[in-house]
Amino acid sequence: MGNITKLSKKVQSSKDCIIHVEHLNKQFIVDKQPIDVLKDINLQVKKGEFVTIVGHSGCGKSTLLKIICGLVDYEDGIVERNGHAVVGPGPKCGMVFQDHRLLPWLKIKDNVGFGLRDLPEEEREEQVRRHLELVGLEDFANSYPSQLSGGMSQRAAIARGLAGNPTILLLDEPFGALDALTRIKLQKEILQIQEKKGTTMVMVTHDIDEAIYLGDRIVVMSARPGEIKEIIETDPVESRNRSSVTFARYKKKIYDYFFEDSNEKYEMGYAI
Template sequence: MGFEVESAQALKIENLTKNFKIDTGSVTALNNVNLTVKSGEFLSIVGASGCGKSTLLRIMVGLEKNYEGKILLGDEPIKGPGTDRGMVFQESRLFPWLTVEQNVAFGLSNKTYTADKNEIVQEHLELVGLNSFAKAYPHQLSGGMQQRISIARALVNKPKVLLLDEPFGALDAMTRINMQQEVLRIWEKEKTTMILVTHDIDEAIYLGDRVVVMSSRPGMVKKIVPVDLPRPRDRSSYDFMQIRKKIYDEFFAQVDRPFVYDI
């Protein structure tokens, strides 16, 4: 079973609305989103394609600045990117001309560390189980190994929050399950607050302490489903399937018109 979630607030979103300008006017991607993430929590976010899930993560990491509302990290407003937040994308985004250890080292900020830089890099390679591949290049690694390097690079600055934007979407089914277990192991060891965006409802339940169900565009928090299941979780258990059904019911009850359910 995972560690107990602390009650302290890691991140808070208040009345968040995001509009994008297009040729014919504007599109509302997010509308009046309110959400509090607890320190040490693993939060999953699911929703149909185009509901603003990835936009929400980009706002959290500080890559989107033009929005209405407020977003706080602890008690401080987020004003842009910072080393207190790390992000892992669907693609590994490694530099092909750099070795594994050089890619991880690239993630280090310029702030002063008490430990040697190389020691920090090796510590994080060990964390993701790839210290023996330190001198390898990305093309010599599998897709799952490349994503582990991306996770190490995102964690190297000891962020308060790690944001995961469909990080396993390009992996085959078995590698995806292995990576889910790997991320859980890292979460339990590091106790970093993690926020995952995914189309995979089973994945959201398997990993999350809670699952946030987003409405179709404009994206709003439609429902938050607690996942009160012991870890490791059995995907075939009755309780797991009941939570899965509850989330699916929210999806299919959302709209009167048909749309693509990319889940």
């Protein structure tokens, strides 16, 4: 565990800090060699925030999410969730994966209710119904995942993630596999959902536009080892306007970070 005396300024306001990561380091052993995946990560997420994490693939952002979620262990650093140290997954922290991972043998309603098996039946059905409505899939409760399109499946995955009313929802590139138009549609929808439910959301993405549009704050990470370069706070109004000058400014700022690595090829587009 980390050195307690090295608390940074931000930590002192940890009372409304729903996710608290301090001096987190993570190594993986690949071919008997240790590789630094995350280096000295410090991050505080306030309740109700929408934080986006953007960076190259391989920069450890998915790993960071999984550590917060409790799916990956950590040895070096502090990671706290809802005021408690993270020791594993829990009902108050949901997750949405890039491949929707709806279980193909369950109907949509049973997928959405997958984490609610401890609830009495009536309550579970109610929660499922409400969250299907939330994502607009109430007509597909009895369908199977194979009958849904990619966008619909991801909506169902989001419903599943929110069905237990967690305080935190982590999203690992949830729209990465969808076409551009669907992606934009779902970005709007996820904002609406967040407004309705007030869930704290942390989303990892490749897509710079998405990171700016959705994030109250944007965590810019570099690769090998994964480090936080900067945390950009966005203007809540301007960052929701894709054609505003402020939007473009944020975009350039983030781009510049990735132009720093001279050996990489870049696509002039919306994604890295």
